[in-house]
Amino acid sequence: MLSKLVLAVTLGFAAVNAQSTFQFKETYPVPFEIPQPKQEWLSLISNATISDAPIIQQVDGTLQQPQDVTGDPNCVWTFTECLGPDDLYTCPQKIWGHTFDDGPSEFTPKLLDYLDSVNKKVTFFVVGGQVIQYPETLKRAYDAGHEIAMHTWSHNYMTTLTNEQLVAELKWTELAVKEVTGVSPRFIRPPFGNIDNRVRDICKALGFVPVIWSVDTNDWYLNEQSGSFQPAWINGNVTEWASTNTTTGGISLAHDLYNVTVDAAIEYMPGLIDAFELQTVGQCNKQQAYKEGAGNVNDTSSTQPNGPASSSGSAPESTVSVQNESSATRVLATGMIGFALAGAAAFLTA
Numbered sequence: 311m312l313s314k315l316v317l318a319v320t321l322g323f324a325a326v327n328a329q330s331t332f333q334f335k336e337t338y339p340v341p342f343e344i345p346q347p348k349q350e351w352l353s354l355i356s357n358a359t360i361s362d363a364p365i366i367q368q369v370d371g372t373l374q375q376p377q378d379v380t381g382d383p384n385c386v387w388t389f390t391e392c393l394g395p396d397d398l399y400t401c402p403q404k405i406w407g408h409t410f411d412d413g414p415s416e417f418t419p420k421l422l423d424y425l426d427s428v429n430k431k432v433t434f435f436v437v438g439g440q441v442i443q444y445p446e447t448l449k450r451a452y453d454a455g456h457e458i459a460m461h462t463w464s465h466n467y468m469t470t471l472t473n474e475q476l477v478a479e480l481k482w483t484e485l486a487v488k489e490v491t492g493v494s495p496r497f498i499r500p501p502f503g504n505i506d507n508r509v510r511d512i513c514k515a516l517g518f519v520p521v522i523w524s525v526d527t528n529d530w531y532l533n534e535q536s537g538s539f540q541p542a543w544i545n546g547n548v549t550e551w552a553s554t555n556t557t558t559g560g561i562s563l564a565h566d567l568y569n570v571t572v573d574a575a576i577e578y579m580p581g582l583i584d585a586f587e588l589q590t591v592g593q594c595n596k597q598q599a600y601k602e603g604a605g606n607v608n609d610t611s612s613t614q615p616n617g618p619a620s621s622s623g624s625a626p627e628s629t630v631s632v633q634n635e636s637s638a639t640r641v642l643a644t645g646m647i648g649f650a651l652a653g654a655a656a657f658l659t660a
């Protein structure tokens with residue numbers, strides 16, 4: 311039931327005014343809607359060799375696995391967990407990268423307070439539509455030395471988007487992060503881990519490196535109303551991961567979008583911190599987190615001279631509901647094998 315392929319995640323993004331006073335220079339697309347690219351961005355991929363892997367179709371929010379997948383020529387992580395040669399997904403033994411996806415949110419500051427108190431850095435994979443609502447929170451995370459990475463603009467399945475839409479998803483999100491922090495992230499986590507060679511080629515042409523994960527907290531289930539997910543399971547999993555700390559390392563996926571997932575993180579993270587050396591994705595993979603080179607990739611101490619490196623994760627799942635300005639709830643992307651999600655509506659009306 312909880313295997314990766316049958317997961318359906320409901321992410322409740324509330325497009326509400328976060329009362330930011332930050333003055334963006336750009337006029338950004340509507341949060342969570344698939345944006346159009348600026349014309350000049352298209353030339354960035356015009357010389358690139360891009361796989362002609364077909365755009366994957368969705369039926370009722372469920373991704374349709376192409377019939378001819380012998381040998382998985384397009385390396386679709388969603389169906390086979392296929393990784394491309396440049397995809398990052400883990401850390402070396404004894405080292406752990408904890409990642410939070412879908413923020414920044416109104417609950418991220420509580421997480422940042424906790425991380426300050428233990429002086430540990432994580433990676434945040436931020437959604438463009440959230441960045442323009444919570445720029446002060448993003449700035450705080452960056453200034454505290456966390457690693458900022460990207461998680462697209464609309465949080466749709468990337469394999470379902472056209473090349474032009476993918477350019478827009480990446481470049482608008484990059485631009486928003488750059489306006490707030492002054493840096494352009496290199497790391498991108500595809501929502502739901504949904505990536506194939508076409509998406510990889512476009513990421514590469516634009517200077518982005520995909521990041522998946524090695525283990526999943528499944529924390530988003532805590533926000534579901536069914537109550538079937540037991541909070542103790544995350545601690546149980548963390549204990550299991552910790553027990554392998556002399557031989558393994560990893561990258562874990564969590565979310566800073568919900569109150570409950572942030573509260574859970576504050577509870578289970580000590581188990582990771584005791585067992586592993588916590589680093590950001592860039593630190594443990596010895597890659598720079600930003601195109602500008604900020605952040606010392608070889609600095610394994612908990613503070614980084616040039617600021618931050620970090621980003622958070624995304625969910626391997628399925629249903630994204632969005633509340634637009636008029637408070638309507640709208641399903642933007644539904645999950646893979648799609649089971650229905652009750653939680654989004656509750657979040658959205660909260």
Ligand SMILES: *[C@@H]1O[C@H](CO)[C@@H](O)[C@H](O)[C@H]1NC(C)=O
Nearest residue numbers: 351352353354355356357358
């Ligand atoms: C693409 O190739 C053309 C012709 O060689 C060149 O003028 C242009 O600068 C290239 N564009 C990029 C983005 O590399």
Ligand SMILES: *[C@@H]1O[C@H](CO)[C@@H](O)[C@H](O)[C@H]1NC(C)=O
Nearest residue numbers: 312527528542543544546547
């Ligand atoms: C780990 O979490 C999964 C759900 O994500 C749960 O089914 C499993 O029982 C947990 N393991 C432990 C040891 O708690």
Ligand SMILES: *[C@@H]1O[C@H](CO)[C@@H](O)[C@H](O)[C@H]1NC(C)=O
Nearest residue numbers: 416417568569570572573660
């Ligand atoms: C978040 O959860 C805490 C309990 O940990 C609760 O006190 C608080 O009211 C919640 N905040 C919101 C906005 O629901």
Ligand SMILES: *[C@@H]1O[C@H](CO)[C@@H](O)[C@H](O)[C@H]1NC(C)=O
Nearest residue numbers: 404552555556584585586587
């Ligand atoms: C493994 O984790 C335990 C606590 O769970 C800790 O005492 C021990 O030092 C850790 N070992 C290494 C090599 O980090």
Ligand SMILES: *[C@@H]1O[C@H](CO)[C@@H](O)[C@H](O)[C@H]1NC(C)=O
Nearest residue numbers: 596597598605606607608609
């Ligand atoms: C980081 O360290 C590795 C191994 O010593 C080295 O090869 C690499 O050039 C270093 N990278 C930077 C940016 O200093």
Ligand SMILES: *[C@@H]1O[C@H](CO)[C@@H](O)[C@H](O)[C@H]1NC(C)=O
Nearest residue numbers: 340634635636637638639640
């Ligand atoms: C928001 O929702 C309302 C009511 O469903 C709808 O009429 C309107 O077109 C939506 N606006 C956007 C920007 O999606």
Ligand SMILES: [Zn+2]
Nearest residue numbers: 411412624625
């Ligand atoms: Zn996500």
